[in-house]
Amino acid sequence: MIKITFPDGNTREYAEQTSAIEIAKNISPGLAKEVLAVEIGGKLYDLSYKFSKDSKIKFLKFSDDKGKEVYWHSTSHIMAQAVVRIFPGTKVAIGPAIEQGFYYDFDHEPFTDEDLLKIESEVNKIIKENQRFERKEISRDEALEFFRSRNEIYKVELIEALPEGETISVYTNGEFTDLCRGPHILGSGTIKKFKILSSSGAYWRGDSKNAMLQRIYGISFPSSEELEMFLKIREEAEKRDHRKLGRELDLFSFHQEAPGIPFYHHNGVIVKQLLIDYWRYEHNIDKYQEIQTPQLMTKALWETSGHWMNYKDNMFVTEMEGVENAIKPMNCPGGMLWYKSKLHSYRELPMRVSELGHVHRKEFSGALTGLFRVIAFTQDDAHIFMREDQIKDEILGVIRLTHRIYKTFGLDYSLALSTRGEKYIGALENWEIATAGLKAALDEYGQEYIINEGDAAFYGPKIDIYVKNALGKAWQCGTVQLDMNLPERFDLTYIDENSDKKRVIMIHRALYGSLERFLGIILEHFGGFFPLWLAPIQVSVMPVSDKYNGFANEVVRKLTAAGFRVEFDERSEKIGYKIREAEGIKKIPYMLVIGEKEQDTGKFSVRQHKKGNIGEFGLDEFITRITEEKEKRTLPEGYKLEL
Numbered sequence: 001m002i003k004i005t006f007p008d009g010n011t012r013e014y015a016e017q018t019s020a021i022e023i024a025k026n027i028s029p030g031l032a033k034e035v036l037a038v039e040i041g042g043k044l045y046d047l048s049y050k051f052s053k054d055s056k057i058k059f060l061k062f063s064d065d066k067g068k069e070v071y072w073h074s075t076s077h078i079m080a081q082a083v084v085r086i087f088p089g090t091k092v093a094i095g096p097a098i099e100q101g102f103y104y105d106f107d108h109e110p111f112t113d114e115d116l117l118k119i120e121s122e123v124n125k126i127i128k129e130n131q132r133f134e135r136k137e138i139s140r141d142e143a144l145e146f147f148r149s150r151n152e153i154y155k156v157e158l159i160e161a162l163p164e165g166e167t168i169s170v171y172t173n174g175e176f177t178d179l180c181r182g183p184h185i186l187g188s189g190t191i192k193k194f195k196i197l198s199s200s201g202a203y204w205r206g207d208s209k210n211a212m213l214q215r216i217y218g219i220s221f222p223s224s225e226e227l228e229m230f231l232k233i234r235e236e237a238e239k240r241d242h243r244k245l246g247r248e249l250d251l252f253s254f255h256q257e258a259p260g261i262p263f264y265h266h267n268g269v270i271v272k273q274l275l276i277d278y279w280r281y282e283h284n285i286d287k288y289q290e291i292q293t294p295q296l297m298t299k300a301l302w303e304t305s306g307h308w309m310n311y312k313d314n315m316f317v318t319e320m321e322g323v324e325n326a327i328k329p330m331n332c333p334g335g336m337l338w339y340k341s342k343l344h345s346y347r348e349l350p351m352r353v354s355e356l357g358h359v360h361r362k363e364f365s366g367a368l369t370g371l372f373r374v375i376a377f378t379q380d381d382a383h384i385f386m387r388e389d390q391i392k393d394e395i396l397g398v399i400r401l402t403h404r405i406y407k408t409f410g411l412d413y414s415l416a417l418s419t420r421g422e423k424y425i426g427a428l429e430n431w432e433i434a435t436a437g438l439k440a441a442l443d444e445y446g447q448e449y450i451i452n453e454g455d456a457a458f459y460g461p462k463i464d465i466y467v468k469n470a471l472g473k474a475w476q477c478g479t480v481q482l483d484m485n486l487p488e489r490f491d492l493t494y495i496d497e498n499s500d501k502k503r504v505i506m507i508h509r510a511l512y513g514s515l516e517r518f519l520g521i522i523l524e525h526f527g528g529f530f531p532l533w534l535a536p537i538q539v540s541v542m543p544v545s546d547k548y549n550g551f552a553n554e555v556v557r558k559l560t561a562a563g564f565r566v567e568f569d570e571r572s573e574k575i576g577y578k579i580r581e582a583e584g585i586k587k588i589p590y591m592l593v594i595g596e597k598e599q600d601t602g603k604f605s606v607r608q609h610k611k612g613n614i615g616e617f618g619l620d621e622f623i624t625r626i627t628e629e630k631e632k633r634t635l636p637e638g639y640k641l642e643l
């Protein structure tokens with residue numbers, strides 16, 4: 001008999017050679033229906049895997065990220081099979097699962113809409129055939145011979161790149177065999193709903209020197225409700241694409257002459273500055289000091305910090321009077337020099353030192369995506385220098401500050417603690433103290449968190465903070481990182497109460513992460529309908545004809561004097577057109593229409609975006625209302641997608 005241990009610690013005994021699916025059936029028929037693969041010691045296996053020794057296992061379902069991956073990747077095999085059935089002789093390349101679904105690349109002319117429909121219905125046929133996925137391990141030579149005989153040149157290239165002696169596996173379902181590490185679902189019938197999402201050209205291995213292949217993106221789900229929900233969110237996400245909204249709100253643009261570096265337009269500068277003002281307001285409450293360190297610093301600094309050895313390929317390097325310099329890819333080393341600019345006593349600690357540093361990092365041009373992946377960005381960094389006994393309170397302070405900031409934007413968040421991995425520097429004892437400090441802070445904070453065992457950087461444990469936007473998409477923005485490396489490298493000390501020199505404890509933390517990326521995230525989160533305090537234009541004043549420009553102008557002047565950003569739309573367009581543009585494109589929170597009645601009574605009807613007409617207001621009354629809304633940083637209504 002062998003003992004199987006489940007994630008909750010429960011164990012059951014089975015005869016040797018019992019398969020994973022038999023175990024799932026033994027537990028419950030419901031589980032057997034849902035389970036897709038099994039995780040054993042961190043590795044994934046097919047459900048047909050037979051146990052020969054005691055094992056700790058976890059069954060993976062569609063609700064697990066790894067389960068989804070198996071489900072989607074299995075569907076990609078089926079889609080490739082469908083393509084080869086319809087277009088015999090098509091060479092297939094690779095078909096991985098991605099964040100949302102999967103793709104498969106084919107050596108084929110561009111697929112037409114009609115082709116895609118045919119492929120979709122063929123996939124549905126294969127699903128009905130409920131073909132089993134069979135795994136077979138073969139030698140490198142056998143694999144080469146097999147794929148050569150079928151003229152699958154891309155597979156041959158992949159196998160040739162594998163090291164000698166590597167176990168090669170292939171998976172066969174029906175008449176289709178693919179080179180694959182696995183694992184796969186038991187049979188094609190497990191797939192319930194499938195949809196092709198798009199198709200486009202893609203170079204083999206992403207290299208423009210290689211052949212242009214055709215990539216088909218698809219997705220699959222265990223139920224039609226899940227597919228419908230996905231499509232609804234996807235449609236909304238397309239409407240909210242931050243690059244599109246950035247144009248509509250006239251916030252920023254990108255130009256070929258500066259790949260991956262945004263140009264901020266007037267409205268973009270306003271929003272960025274407001275994000276910074278608000279950030280300073282909250283940091284001031286928590287007694288942070290703010291510094292600015294240079295953009296350009298010599299090689300010597302980057303050698304001390306270790307970046308020259310480990311990160312040079314990502315840095316922009318330049319030369320002056322025979323000395324190499326680098327543009328900073330992060331603010332930390334500058335911050336370390338600042339700390340060393342004088343002696344520090346234990347009484348000064350903790351010192352919370354922030355810096356909005358503009359950093360540059362090299363990125364592959366193919367990876368650049370709007371504001372989400374850029375070459376230059378502003379990091380809202382801070383370094384906290386402290387004593388060992390201050391770790392817990394300082395971490396707790398950072399989490400509470402993060403909470404205030406994220407809640408202001410209506411962003412939910414989750415927390416994860418990463419602990420020491422196999423590669424690490426520093427004494428084990430220090431790691432224990434540091435990790436215990438982080439854990440104590442999280443426990444006292446009281447929100448649930450997950451532990452990512454072994455995921456810490458080599459220089460210290462960390463807490464990652466993930467935000468979830470209004471469409472349910474998660475982003476890692478905040479991070480609180482304990483660092484045992486830089487204080488050593490820079491010899492950062494303080495004088496303790498016995499006049500002894502002590503090594504200072506330091507954390508790095510960022511809350512927005514990158515201001516650019518955060519702007520992209522909240523643009524999509526709000527769908528461009530910013531809260532009043534953050535909207536680049538807060539009120540649009542629209543006279544119905546130029547007869548009322550005088551009165552309208554006075555309204556604009558008074559609103560501006562009250563501290564609001566006001567647009568005076570005096571174009572001789574139809575009022576309906578002006579409203580549609582202000583509301584639908586520029587997404588201005590308030591619109592005031594000024595005509596004869598308004599001029600006579602001094603009262604006007606106010607339109608609020610997403611709400612329409614909210615009634616008649618006198619100017620003072622209106623100013624009181626919007627001042628309160630601005631000061632409270634009220635969140636706009638209706639930005640969360642109704643699901």
Ligand SMILES: [Zn+2]
Nearest residue numbers: 073180181182
């Ligand atoms: Zn596969």
Ligand SMILES: [Zn+2]
Nearest residue numbers: 331332381508
């Ligand atoms: Zn840092």
